[in-house]
Amino acid sequence: MFIAQTLPTVTSSWYLSLAALLFAIGAVGLLVRRNPLVMFMCVELMLNAVNLTFVAFARSMGDLGGQALVFFVMVVAAAEVVVGLAIMVALLRRRPDATTADDVAALRG
Numbered sequence: 001m002f003i004a005q006t007l008p009t010v011t012s013s014w015y016l017s018l019a020a021l022l023f024a025i026g027a028v029g030l031l032v033r034r035n036p037l038v039m040f041m042c043v044e045l046m047l048n049a050v051n052l053t054f055v056a057f058a059r060s061m062g063d064l065g066g067q068a069l070v071f072f073v074m075v076v077a078a079a080e081v082v083v084g085l086a087i088m089v090a091l092l093r094r095r096p097d098a099t100t101a102d103d104v105a106a107l108r109g
Helices: 010-031 035-061 065-094 101-107
Strands: none
Touching: 010 035, 035 065, 035 101, 065 101
């Protein structure tokens, strides 16, 4: 005899909890780590947590405004990655052994 089991419904609170957890992990990683590449990845994780929040609220309200805002946040995140990597390349060209965020001061003219 087959008994149908009901699966738990994923509500917006699950998405918001996941977004808060991702944001907290990104914030702790940004504050603790000194490697610029890891710091950029932590900022990207925080931006993706915010994107998840926007999408969760857009889904719960039935509005596409949050999803449109996510598109613009992703464009800004892509521009941030381009600028960040350009700074990293300039830093590594000037000092090949530079591995911490404190070495960014070497770029001053």
